[in-house]
Amino acid sequence: DTGVSQDPRHKITKRGQNVTFRCDPISEHNRLYWYRQTLGQGPEFLTYFQNEAQLEKSRLLSDRFSAERPKGSFSTLEIQRTEQGDSAMYLCASSLRRMIDLRSAEAFFGQGTRLTVV
């Protein structure tokens, strides 16, 4: 396993269309995160999963956004009725949380999906 992979790397869509992104985490990792990064800003947390359970969602995640991790492995992030303000880099990260292992505090990032809404 070479790391976190995201697909597609780039997506251009027309305003109002739906888009779906996929993230494949490092295989044994139980936690998966989605972040959004706009131009000139640091990444901002959107949501995270422990296995298949979605445990936290940011206020940034409007009703048009939905994320799933159905079998506790890969995850999808769907944006419905896209708006120009949704244009950003969407980053996925994963980590392996072990309560007794401090090293599990490290998240590994994919290369991101760059969304452009025209």
Added chain:
Amino acid sequence: AQSVTQLDSQVPVFEEAPVELRCNYSSSVSVYLFWYVQYPNQGLQLLLKYLSGSTLVESINGFEAEFNKSQTSFHLRKPSVHISDTAEYFCAVTTSNFGNEKLTFGTGTRLTIIP
């Protein structure tokens, strides 16, 4: 809640000169601290991290950072930069209370190396 401040949005430095990228954080609980590097059109790569133990941490490519709890800082330094260090650098924090590893990032510092 925690926050991260990177005061310098851009830092130009001559090749082979030293550099310091500043990072200050705010948190009411104990934290883990990270520096990530992002090359153009790429995702984030972990540069170094402070989890516990020695307050001075080093990366394999010559960067180092020192955790200073009293000043709530985690500045990144390199004694001699190379052209290949041109990138955006993000400082990030997460709490060490065995909750999730949700990271709070600073706004980034763009390091430009001048030949």
